[in-house]
Amino acid sequence: MDDQVQDFLHYLIVERSLSKNTLDAYRRDLAQYTHHLTEKESLTSLKDVRRVHIVNYLYELKDNGRASTTIARNIASIRSFHQFLLREKETDQDPSVHIETPKAERKLPKILSTSEVEQLLEAPDYSTPFGKRDRAMLEVLYATGLRVSELVDLNMEDIHLTMGFIRTIGKGNKERIVPLGRMARDALQLYLDEGRSALLKRKKSEALFLNHHGERLSRQGFWKILKKLALHSNIVKPLTPHTLRHSFATHLLENGADLRAVQELLGHADISTTQIYTHVTKARLKDIYSTYHPRA
Structure with a gap:
């Protein structure tokens, strides 16, 4: 077998x-x-x-x-x-043909408020090379909605700061171009000018984000960094590497972005995947109403 x-x-x-x-x-x-x-x-x-x-x-x-x-x-x-x-004619029948797939529970993604995002972005100590790297990574995630695997796979040639965009290869080996906001560009430029060369340690690497060995940062490495920064920022909500991606999409829709545009930015093949974020915004509106309306 x-x-x-x-x-x-x-x-x-x-x-x-x-x-x-x-x-x-x-x-x-x-x-x-x-x-x-x-x-x-x-x-x-x-x-x-x-x-x-x-x-x-x-x-x-x-x-x-x-x-x-x-x-x-x-x-x-x-x-x-x-x-x-x-x-491949290894077998003469498919025993899985009538197996039913269970309906998946659509859980609303956990997101951060804009103030909590600010807390997290301010958590790195960007007087150090590692802090400059961490701030740049968080800014890029929140600015672009990249998956963490896409973030750590970024190479130097994928960053176009002058033009203000990032090139990434997503699921299904599909390329997409994602705009990069001013604050993310500034954080990236600071990391490239003052942080990356210190982490590189005279090695050669095409990777954008490096670990303490001067090699490409892994997803697990980013996860450890995120957990540490969450503690520093005093955020009590459960925080995962996907939280900033969820927050990116939800905040765009809350501010009037078109669902199709958000689908393109996230790299979703099916718009039904993106529609989960509309349920998040409705749930938040209900919470706001219940909290602030005098006769709620």
Whole structure:
């Protein structure tokens, strides 16, 4: 089974050009799935997999407290895998064909208020190279709505400060050009002038944002930085690397931005994904009404 999983992952790399994060998700999902088939179902060949085996695995995920979104992602991974095996004539049937995907709960994204964003942006100590880097990263995230993976993947050639935009490669290997506001440009320029060279330590790197080794900062590295800055800024709300992206979209819509424009800026393939932010703005309006209207 391991060889067939590797063949499938190779297909995803060559034919589908999926991102590293998506490939890692497929790899984890299928490793857990094939482990279940061999250990719990005592199967030795993928030709013997039937619908009941997949259903048993999904019930196991549910019993372990996995969210409906996680189960839905696993179903998608399993279905793609079995379709690949059928096309490659490794099996003669697709046991996943009638598996139903659970409806995902649409949870409203957590966002920061504009004052909380200001608190966070002021948290880095930008008298130091690391502080200049951290301030630049936060400013860029809030100014552009980039995903954190897109942020840490930025190279020097992707930044066009004079023209005021950033070039990024998003999901599905799609390129998009995102405008860069004045304050983000100023923070980036300060980092490039006084911070990056100190972090580079005479090394060579095309990466824009560097760690203390002078190498490209990782997503995990950014997450640790964000948690530290959240403590310094006294923000009590749960804060994740996606919070600034959510805040970017919500604040744009609250100030009258067109939904289609926000979709383009975020790099969403489907506008229904962007529409979740309209629910956030309505929820906030209701909270404001309840708090401030004298007869609410």
